[in-house]
Amino acid sequence: MSTIKRDGFGSRFGVLVAVAGSAVGLGNLWRFPYMVGTNGGAAFIIVYLAFVIVLCLPIMFSEFVIGRRTQSNAFGAISKIAPRSGWLTIGVISVVASICIMSFYSVVGGWTLDYIFKSFSSSFLTSDSSSLSSQFSGFTESSFVPVIMHLLFLAISALIVVAGVKNGIEKYSKILMPVLFILVVILAIRSLTLDGAMEGVKFLLYPDFSKITGDTLLAALGQAFFSLSLGMGCIITYGSYVNKKENLFKISFSVAAADTGFAILAGLAVVPAVFAFGIPPGQGPSLVFITLPQIFAQLPFGNVISIAFFFILMIAALTSAISLLEVVVAYFTEELKMTRKVAVVVTFVIIGIFGTFSSLSQGVLKDFTLFGKSIFDLFDYTSSNILLPVGGLLVVLFVGWRVKRADVLDELTSGGTVALRKSLFTGIMLVIKFLAPIAISIVLINSLI
Numbered sequence: 001m002s003t004i005k006r007d008g009f010g011s012r013f014g015v016l017v018a019v020a021g022s023a024v025g026l027g028n029l030w031r032f033p034y035m036v037g038t039n040g041g042a043a044f045i046i047v048y049l050a051f052v053i054v055l056c057l058p059i060m061f062s063e064f065v066i067g068r069r070t071q072s073n074a075f076g077a078i079s080k081i082a083p084r085s086g087w088l089t090i091g092v093i094s095v096v097a098s099i100c101i102m103s104f105y106s107v108v109g110g111w112t113l114d115y116i117f118k119s120f121s122s123s124f125l126t127s128d129s130s131s132l133s134s135q136f137s138g139f140t141e142s143s144f145v146p147v148i149m150h151l152l153f154l155a156i157s158a159l160i161v162v163a164g165v166k167n168g169i170e171k172y173s174k175i176l177m178p179v180l181f182i183l184v185v186i187l188a189i190r191s192l193t194l195d196g197a198m199e200g201v202k203f204l205l206y207p208d209f210s211k212i213t214g215d216t217l218l219a220a221l222g223q224a225f226f227s228l229s230l231g232m233g234c235i236i237t238y239g240s241y242v243n244k245k246e247n248l249f250k251i252s253f254s255v256a257a258a259d260t261g262f263a264i265l266a267g268l269a270v271v272p273a274v275f276a277f278g279i280p281p282g283q284g285p286s287l288v289f290i291t292l293p294q295i296f297a298q299l300p301f302g303n304v305i306s307i308a309f310f311f312i313l314m315i316a317a318l319t320s321a322i323s324l325l326e327v328v329v330a331y332f333t334e335e336l337k338m339t340r341k342v343a344v345v346v347t348f349v350i351i352g353i354f355g356t357f358s359s360l361s362q363g364v365l366k367d368f369t370l371f372g373k374s375i376f377d378l379f380d381y382t383s384s385n386i387l388l389p390v391g392g393l394l395v396v397l398f399v400g401w402r403v404k405r406a407d408v409l410d411e412l413t414s415g416g417t418v419a420l421r422k423s424l425f426t427g428i429m430l431v432i433k434f435l436a437p438i439a440i441s442i443v444l445i446n447s448l449i
């Protein structure tokens with residue numbers, strides 16, 4: 001028996017806010033719009049939505065089942081069910097993927113911090129794309145400030161994780177997430193009503209399936225996993241803090257719906273504006289940082305809206321960052337018996353160093369590449385397109401073939417208190433056992449050849 005008293009979520013609303021807080025983040029507002037832009041628009045969105053419904057939901061149930069059943073960190077959870085087995089790879093992937101993701105996530109979190117400060121200056125907002133684009137590259141390619149911002153963002157996340165989740169960010173997320181939602185809706189409306197926005201709407205609505213390649217499928221799968229925080233033990237870890245009575249179905253559906261809603265809204269806020277302003281949609285990571293300030297420039301009180309937007313974006317990134325850190329910290333405290341403080345410091349140092357390299361790879365270390373990718377891109381690509389899909393694949397195989405069927409049923413019905421039709425349960429098990437593993441394998445293999 002472990003003597004550490006485990007923290008846990010206080011209420012159903014607390015669980016929802018925390019899991020949605022993990023899911024909704026830079027993945028929706030920064031990564032989704034530029035992935036849509038680089039991968040051909042509507043066709044990518046359709047594949048993405050199909051993956052969320054068919055693959056991600058079952059994986060989310062599976063991760064919740066493992067976490068709540070075992071009440072442990074990702075590694076400990078697997079070893080409770082299948083000690084000293086190959087399945088522990090899931091635990092290893094979780095810790096490695098969290099570190100890889102944070103090593104670029106925290107850098108982008110730092111960019112959002114810097115853009116809050118930039119928004120105070122009246123000369124920042126302009127409708128000139130090339131000026132915004134050179135502001136962005138001038139900033140990210142410099143060495144000192146972006147690294148400091150990355151460390152600052154990481155330090156804030158670390159402080160919240162030391163304090164525990166219940167009384168910190170959860171309380172603020174309840175207010176800030178709805179405000180973020182309203183702001184993104186306003187931006188989407190403004191973007192859709194710009195002259196020339198229709199081209200962007202067409203790009204989002206009319207699929208050109210000839211654009212779908214093996215790589216696009218993998219990109220959509222990676223994006224879906226990334227956005228829903230799947231395949232790397234995050235939902236296992238958060239699931240372990242969920243009360244036995246909560247309905248795991250409801251939580252999963254609500255989180256997936258909120259996350260997808262935010263992504264689509266972000267797409268509507270960014271892509272029409274991209275076309276209206278004549279920015280190439282395939283820009284990559286700079287897209288949001290160039291497009292949105294241009295919309296702000298065309299709104300009354302643009303500076304105020306810009307400050308508010310980047311501030312809330314930073315908060316959304318924080319609620320995701322703490323869930324990433326929590327995976328590593330829970331592992332260090334429960335498996336390696338570190339105190340929470342020591343665990344957080346060790347995690348801070350590791351990610352602080354990796355993140356510094358990934359930040360510098362935008363500028364001075366630009367020419368240092370591996371497989372044609374910069375350090376920043378390597379962390380992003382390896383985690384989203386390799387570690388998360390492989391992690392997700394192993395999770396469904398584990399729940400489908402290794403966890404006892406009766407235990408899965410017990411968790412999904414919250415100990416028999418939630419009604420679940422037999423046919424529905426059989427359907428879910430078929431997806432978890434066969435459909436999901438086969439589909440993920442096909443996408444992975446397809447992109448290899």
Ligand code: PHE
Nearest residue numbers: 023025026027226227229320
């Ligand atoms: N889902 C988060 C986002 O969209 C990122 C994340 C990935 C968080 C994996 C936790 C685990 O920003």
